[in-house]
Amino acid sequence: xxxTAGHASEKDAPGPDVSTLPRASPSPERAHHSDEExxxxxxxxxxxxxxxxxxxxxxxxxxxxxxxxxVFREYYFNNPPFEGNQLVASIGLLVVxxxxxxxxxxxxxxxxxxxxxxxxxxxxxVLVVAxxxxxxxxxxxxxxxxxxxxxxxxxxxxxxxxxxxxxDEWFFQRRGLANGIFFGSANIASAALSPIFARLLNQYxxxxxxxxxxxxxxxxIPLGILCIRPRLPYAARxxxxxxxxxxxxxxxxxxxxxxxxxxxAVQSLANNLPANYLPSYATDLGVDSTKAALLVTYLSLxxxxxxxxxxxxxxxxxxxxxxxxSTLVSSFAVLVVWGLGKAYxxxxxxxLLFGAxxxxxxxxRSHMAAIVVNDSNRPAEELLVSGVLMFTRGVVGVVSGYIxxxxxxxxxxxxxxxxxxxxxxxTLIILLGTTMTAATVGAIGLRRRKPNI
Numbered sequence: 001x002x003x004t005a006g007h008a009s010e011k012d013a014p015g016p017d018v019s020t021l022p023r024a025s026p027s028p029e030r031a032h033h034s035d036e037e038x039x040x041x042x043x044x045x046x047x048x049x050x051x052x053x054x055x056x057x058x059x060x061x062x063x064x065x066x067x068x069x070x071v072f073r074e075y076y077f078n079n080p081p082f083e084g085n086q087l088v089a090s091i092g093l094l095v096v097x098x099x100x101x102x103x104x105x106x107x108x109x110x111x112x113x114x115x116x117x118x119x120x121x122x123x124x125x126v127l128v129v130a131x132x133x134x135x136x137x138x139x140x141x142x143x144x145x146x147x148x149x150x151x152x153x154x155x156x157x158x159x160x161x162x163x164x165x166x167x168d169e170w171f172f173q174r175r176g177l178a179n180g181i182f183f184g185s186a187n188i189a190s191a192a193l194s195p196i197f198a199r200l201l202n203q204y205x206x207x208x209x210x211x212x213x214x215x216x217x218x219x220x221i222p223l224g225i226l227c228i229r230p231r232l233p234y235a236a237r238x239x240x241x242x243x244x245x246x247x248x249x250x251x252x253x254x255x256x257x258x259x260x261x262x263x264x265a266v267q268s269l270a271n272n273l274p275a276n277y278l279p280s281y282a283t284d285l286g287v288d289s290t291k292a293a294l295l296v297t298y299l300s301l302x303x304x305x306x307x308x309x310x311x312x313x314x315x316x317x318x319x320x321x322x323x324x325x326s327t328l329v330s331s332f333a334v335l336v337v338w339g340l341g342k343a344y345x346x347x348x349x350x351x352l353l354f355g356a357x358x359x360x361x362x363x364x365r366s367h368m369a370a371i372v373v374n375d376s377n378r379p380a381e382e383l384l385v386s387g388v389l390m391f392t393r394g395v396v397g398v399v400s401g402y403i404x405x406x407x408x409x410x411x412x413x414x415x416x417x418x419x420x421x422x423x424x425x426x427t428l429i430i431l432l433g434t435t436m437t438a439a440t441v442g443a444i445g446l447r448r449r450k451p452n453i
Contacts, residue, residue: 020047043174049228049443051170052178054227055163060155061217062128064094064189069148070276070296071194073202076144076362091149095399098153099160100260100394105271106161106283107387113378114230117162121228124158125221129214131155138209151176159221164390165383168366169231172376176322179363180311184304187359191300226376249383252371254446255332260368262391263442267327267361268396268433270334270439273404274354275299278338278347281425284416298351299359306356311363320446322360327440330358335433339421358436364446365389371445407431 038048069092076088110117135148165180171178200209251257276297282292310322333353337346369385370376407428419425421430 002379019408020204020277021165029130042170042172042231044185044269047231048170048412051166051228052053052181053233055166056182057224058159058163058221059182059185059358060189061184061221062160063096063099063186064193064284065213065301066092066099066153067186067190068092068197069095070168070196071125071197071201072148072206075198075206078143082141082144087141091145093401094145094149095153095180097394097398098150099156100390100397102154102157102383103161103390104387106157107390108380109166109198110162111383115164117165117230117289120227121157121162121225124155125225126223127155128152128159132214134209135206139182151416159300160176161387164386166228168382170302174312175366176284176311176314176319176363177308178311179366180308180315180360183359184311185309187307187355188301188305191297191304194297194300218271234371244270248381254372256368257372257385257388259445260372260389261384261392263439263445264365264392266369266435266441267358267397267439268393269400269403269435270330271358271393271400272397272441273400273428273432274338274350274358275332277404277408277425277428278351281338281422283345284424285342287347287420291344297347299355302352302355303359304359307363310357312362314363314367319364323364323443323446325438326357326361326364330354331395331433332435333357334429335393339426339429339433342418361439365441368442368445376453404428404431 042048066425073088073091076082077084110120131147131151132152134276135144138144138147167178168175181195197209200212200326278295278299279292281290281291310326314322330353333350337353338350341347341350365386366382368389369382372385374383375381408424411424411427414424414426420426421428
C-alpha cells in the first residue's frame with residue numbers, strides 16, 4: 001500500500017497507512033534501534049576507521065604543529081632577525097591555546113547545525129595554509145606571532161572542532177580508544193616533526209621550511225577532509241527529529257559539570273610544563289643539550305602509547321580507574337622521581353611516566369560530557385560540555401606558562417645543589433605535583449552511575 005501524503009517526507013519505503021491508529025510512545029531501546037537501521041555501524045567498519053584516520057591526520061597538522069613550536073622558538077631566539085626576543089616563546093602556546101579555546105563556541109554550533117562542518121573545515125584549511133605562508137614571509141616578531149601563532153591557532157580551531165564531533169558521532173562503546181588515537185596523533189606529529197623541523201631550520205632557515213610545510217598541508221588537509229563522511233546523513237537528522245532535543249543550559253546546573261571543569265583546570269596547570277622545563281632542568285645538572293632535548297621526544301612517544309592504552313581501558317572498565325592512574329602516577333613521577341632524582345636516567349623515567357599518564361587525561365573529556373548530560377539523545381549538549389572543557393584546558397594551559405615563569409623567576413638566584421628539586425627547581429616541582437594530585441577531585445563525578453544510552 002502506498003504511503004499517505006502525511007508520511008511521504010518521512011520514508012520512501014512503502015508501508016501500511018497507520019495515520020489513523022493510536023500512537024504509543026516507543027521505548028528508548030526500540031527508538032534507538034529504529035534510528036540505527038540502515039546506518040553504518042558505530043565503533044567498527046571501514047567507514048568509521050577511515051574517518052578516524054583522516055581526522056587524526058588533521059590533528060597532526062593542527063595541534064601537532066603547535067606542539068613542535070619549541071623548535072621554532074629555539075631557532076628564532078638564537079638567530080636574527082628575532083634573536084633574543086622573548087615574544088617568540090608565545091607562538092606554541094597561542095596555537096594550542098586558541099585551538100582549544102574556540103571549542104565552546106564552535107561545538108554547540110556544530111551540534112545544532114552539523115551541515116556547517118564541511119564549510120567550516122574548508123574555510124579552516126584555506127586560512128591555515130595562508131597563515132603558514134604568511135609566517136614564511138614575516139620579518140618582525142609581531143608578524144610571526146600574528147601568523148604562525150594567532151592566525152594558525154584560529155584557523156586550526158575551525159578544523160579541529162568538527163573533528164571532535166566526528167569522533168563522538170562514529171564511536172560510542174569504543175569512544176575512549178578513538179579519543180586516545182585522535183589526541184595521540186598530535187604526539188606522533190610532535191615526535192616525528194620536531195627533529196625534521198630542527199634539521200630544516202638549521203640547513204635552510206625558517207622561510208624555506210615554512211614554505212615546504214605550507215605545500216605539505218595544502219595537499220594533506222584537503223585529502224583528509226575528502227575522506228571524512230558523516231555517519232548520519234543531514235537530511236536523515238531532520239527526518240528523525242534530531243532537532244527536537246534543542247540545546248539547553250541544563251548541563252551548567254549540574255554539580256558534576258563544575259567538578260569536571262575544576263579537575264580539568266588544575267590538571268592543565270601542570271600538563272604542559274614538563275615538556276618546557278625538563279630539558280632546562282637537565283642542562284642545569286650538566287646534561288648535554290642534545291640528550292636534554294630527547295626528554296621531550298620521550299614525553300611525546302610515551303604519550304602516544306598512554307593515550308591509546310588508557311583510552312581503551314576507559315571502554316572496558318569505565319573512566320574512574322584511568323583518571324586515578326593518570327593523575328596519581330603523574331604526581332608520583334613529578335614529586336618523587338623528578339624531585340629526588342639527579343641522574344639522567346631518572347629524568348627519562350619522569351618523561352616516560354608523565355607522558356604516558358598525564359597526557360592521557362584528555363581522553364576522559366567525552367566520558368565527562370556524557371556523565372554530565374546523561375542522555376545520548378542530546379548530542380548537542382554533550383558537544384557543549386566538551387567545548388567548555390576544551391576551553392578550560394586551553395586557557396589554563398596558556399596561563400600555566402606565565403605562572404611557571406613567575407615561579408622560576410622568584411627562585412632564579414637559588415643555587416643548584418643536591419637537595420630536593422636541585423634547590424632552584426623545588427618550588428616548581430612541588431607546584432606541578434600538588435596540582436596534578438588535586439585533579440583527582442574529578443574522580444568523585446566519575447563514580448556516578450553509567451549514563452543513559
